[in-house]
Amino acid sequence: MSPEPPAGPASQLFSELYPQLRRIAASRMALQAPGHTLQPTALVHEAWIRLTNSDDDKRFGNVEHLFAAVSRTMRSILVDRARQRSRAKRGGDFQRVSLDAAEDVPISDDDKLLLVHESLCQLEKEDPVRARVVLLKFYGGLSIPEIAREMGIGERTVERYWSHAKVWLYDQIAAAIGEE
């Protein structure tokens, strides 16, 4: 089963990055002992390293742009996959997990990812700067110093944004799933 490229602005990048991700994955998997998990972090990093080491990087204008683009791509790949799995398991289609989740059903890991995605959409409206930190951190797997460099803000500020954004998002999620 081959994942479908997501629609929208990310699609071009996706198709450009996908072969890279695949190559990385293949070489990675060979080195992994059984039971090891490939972290998206590692994936993005390697994609980034390989892309910037090749001539391809000129296409992306600058590294910052690439970071954000890779992170967005990761986000759409992962969210799509979570959505597929969640849909398959429930045998139905739904748009907003939060409604579904209000029922007294244990929240699956896939749903959790979708909830993160949705609450992040919310944060993007309220505070794009913090939302960007989350995008780069959670989906892009960038380190605090990298995010600080990319966004041109202090490391300590990034730490604070991330720490606060986590609880802000979690508060939304907790409300959606009826905790607290």
Added chain:
Amino acid sequence: MNSPLPPSTSLDIESAVYETALSLDGEAREEFLRQFYHGNEEGLERMRRLLRQAGKSAAFFLEAHEHQGRLAEEILESIPEPAAEPVKTPASEEGPGAHIGPYRLIERIGEGGYGVVYEAEQEKPFHRRVALKIIRLGMDTENVIARFEAERQALALMDHPNIARVFDAGSTPTGRPYFVMERVTGERITTWCDRERLDLRQRIDLFVRVCQGIQHAHQKGVIHRDIKPSNILVTTKDGTPEPKVIDFGIAKAAAPVLENGETIWTSRDQLIGTPPYMSPEQIDLSGLKVDTRSDVYSLGALLYELLSGRPPFDGKALAELGVSGMRRILLEQDPPLPSRMLATLPAKELAEIAAARQEEPARLIAKLRGDLDGIVSMAMAKEPDRRYQTVNGLAADLQRYLACEPVKARRPGRLYLVGKFVRRNRLVCALGAAIVVSLAGGFGTSMWLFFHERQALREQERLGREAEIARAREEHLREQAQARASVSQAAALLSEQRIEEADALLRKHPLTSIEPSREAAGVFRTLGHWNAIYGRWDQAVQCYTLLDQANHLDDPVQTIESTDVLAIAPVLRAYGTRASYERFRRETLERHLPATNALQAEHLLKAALLAPADKDLLEQLRETALTCARDVPAESGSPTYPEWNAFSLTLYYHRLNDPERVLEWADRSLTHPDATGTRVSATLCLTAMAKSRLGDREGATRDLTKAWEIIGRAPQSGETLGSPTEGGFWFSWLVARLLFDEANREING
């Protein structure tokens, strides 16, 4: 490259309040929230909820992140295999006899979290026995070695008896990374302490030495990251135990980290490090950077075990919880206090633990309760900001405990809390200032000092971020700045006559916690001043002694031309020990002679001649007296005071026992008007003695009586004693009183 940030949003304030509250404990946090959200119940409730969710959100994001990893794997598995790149086949382990670089493996001596340790013999460039640790398969050799190289310089700088040196790193013929270290033959610290039946005091002594080793490494910019009993070995050297910390630099190099060392999780199932000793930030999804304070946490966990015989978290029980459960516990739960943990053990286990510490079970529990419980919990606080900020801080508190002094591990007070809030938040600075002002309620003249110190704090914070290697120093400066801010605050309280509050604050932040420094001089001066005005002489002596030390770090010309020496001298003479004044005047002369203008000369004479002086000292001051008599102007343009020049010379001739000259200079001094009477009364004491020495007993008594009348009218306390024109400087009055006592003794026996 950076677009400016959009204007601050409501989330900025929420974020600032959240972070501040998070760094505070129970009551302090509640009080802070109540003050901040005064009248805003909704806001208060929301913030309380967010704070409750802090741990859960971290765990939630960890799990989500982990699941994301599984999804990524699933996606990748679904990709058809490409033409595979050649795959490295895992090589079998190197064994005894094998050669690796210049090392020959001799014997397998252990196995640790990262791999196998061999005793090895180095053949080139010289023969020595070393320990060689081969990292297990599955790690990326190139990166491990690159990370080691990045730290090699810092590691090479480490040289401390309590640290095992790390010599080298490389890659084995089969491509596995290895590290070469000083070979330490010893027993792990916990086992050794139990076998030797060390009591609590001996254990703490030994632990403090471990701290010293770690602190040394921190000063060289190296964080250990994997402190645990098996990494601290005790060897016996000439009969004295010597703890050695091993594996420095290895955790950082070997952990599959991104550049900031943010995670120790190799995958969802594997974890490098030993969970019961790992700090929350090492376990968390890098909400925070791992820094020296992570080592403080791990040291706290080690101390926990040394004292109580059990690790803070039960490793086996944790393992049974599975990875998510384990993370949640480590992120969200505080371990039971050592004393409480012991109280829950079966009697037999407790008896064994107590026996290994040469204590009765009940006494052991009682000894841990209170200070030691407090020290362990502070070291192991979940939030790095709430821990001891340096390993030295932890060690110092333990030493305070051993010396039966109050320990620092206790609840923060209100000012601490406000200061903390303010200095974290540039963004809501105006808001913060508003709170401080509302709390302080118009503190008056000393308030600027508090703001000044707060500024210094911010500056320290900014500087500190620049390099990890400066971390230890920076923490120290920050603590110092914080202590200074607190003490300035005490001065402000004193100026308001809120004496009890000031004292409470000073108990919390004793003056002795501030090191003499140029920055600290202002704090000592202000607090000393207010103490003197309110007649708290013991405290004033302490402040002025510290001020004198701090001034040694400043420009000598500025020091001698300021009024500091004029204040320090009579305080030490009247209320310090005899030796303290003697030392002060000796050092002052050493430091400030020769006087280059009349202002300096006048100050020096007054400072040095409050007590009888021997010939040598007077001889030293001869030039100074001439400079004073000539009224040599100051290059700096500082004014000179002919009336005080005359007074100083009166005093000088008094010490020289030259009554005629005393009367001559006293006349000159007395021709100048004196609004407050300080100079006139002091001068009259000197003329009284001169007249007495010349046989004019009547004149002597008359002058002395006149002096007494003036001195008796001096204000007893209060703000006017800070003014040379209103009430007269308190230190000038003090000089008059000292001379009156002297004259009274001399004339009336």
